Amino acid sequence: MSLWYALVDLLPFEWAQPGQMLFMKNALLAILVISPLFGLLSTMVVQSRMSFFSDALGHSAFTGVAIGVLCGLQEPMWAAVSFSLLFSLLFTYVRRRSALASDTVIGVFSSTAVALGIFMATLDGGSFTKFNALLIGDILSVHPNKIALLAGVLAVILVLWSCAYNTLLLSALHPALARSRGVQVFWQEAVLNAAIAVVVTLSMSWVGLLVINSLLVLPAAAARGVARNTRQYHIFSVVGAVVCGVIGLMTSYYIGASAGASITLYLALFFAGAMLLQGQRR
């Protein structure tokens, strides 16, 4: 961390004075880890048409926290990770087994998870306000050991991408063709869903549950409009996420709005810009 602080201290911002505003420097580093993570996952969420699913995962993560709090756990985060992992695997299984359309299954799961979460949170006349922080998120409260954890997750996702990107892509593009070439499509979906579950759950306290899905959808949705192949798709999505992440954090610092919301608004601008560019090309 001291290396990072020394590095940031070179920046010409008022908060970058040596020894001051450590929370802001932590937040900046956290953004630099979280945004490429979401930029990467985003490419697959959009390609596999899972943006509604990732939204439902956020809800299930909240339920996990509520369960963790109810059980009196010190770190409800791990209860949340376990619950959303369970949720994502169960969902993958039910979707495969049932004849219902995918969005219907997601709707069923999502509403059940939210109801369960609110039920648990308000049991015994409990107050819901203690969960408000989760809904909005606070990147400035991020602790260095959590940043290390997120960096670990980023490394795992990079390894997953290197080993399994091809089969993930093929399963998303054409499941029947993937199957005929020996790809275990069910497990591809399960692994991807589990990865998204873990990332969403671990980042929600900093990004905010209400806007976290936008980070999983907007970068790739914007990149799709302008990319002509998979390399460009990844570059636009990841760079877009990082740039919007950093300027969103700055904006929130100077005008005092939520960082998660600011980042999302910049991503929306990025998306609008990409749409305009695409419109001109046609």
Added chain:
Amino acid sequence: MSIHIHNNCTGHGCEGLCCLELKDVGVTMGSDELLHDISFHLHCGEIAALIGPNGAGKSTLFKTVLGQLPHSGSISFHRSDGEKRRPVIGYVPQSPAFDQGDPVSVLDFFAAAIGDWPVFLPLPRRLREQVRGCLARTHAEGLLDKRIGSLSGGELQRVLMALALEPLPHILILDEPLSGVDVEGEKQLLDMLDELRRTYDLSILLSTHDFATLEQYADKVILLRNTVLKLGSPSQVLGSQEFQDVFHLRMGKGVE
């Protein structure tokens, strides 16, 4: 590019030839019997067309041959040297509708399917040339950098066919290759199938609803409705009572 040539197959039956043999194959799902008592031979270099009304079990039969469904009876592949081994099967799915905006080039799609190199990284030149070589088999090398969503029906068929030919299969299965292709594309496709079976001595099994062109290319026609109703040359099957029954029944329902 390596070209694998099977031994020539002449004669009848499965002895000493390379041939796919289905014997009393049945598929049951839950309480539904989807297929029963399916038996036929398919030799190398032969084109067999599978016809039948919707829901007759054509796709189920394909999945079964591809090894994706549990079945009764036996499916075996005899190589010309007498060895019995699982054949390599190339599968061309029914023309899929890719999203217009899919940011995936033909090169990405192909490389993702045939190799281990993750396609979100810059691709090595060698891989690019390998894919170009594969596409050349179906005269699709010019499509290398096009997005898959922007291809026409005929172009997409050629790409999918090139993909099914890598690795070079013993049997090529095509699910309704003629749907979504215009007249010009249809002729090109049929010429290409003919070229492929001659060059690589492949067995080709395809499903179709287009009976008019059957006589031009099919060596064998299999009329399917849960089981094989009639098997023979195009003229034998098209002129049969079974063919009349199956397709008149459907018309009758439509008029009702």
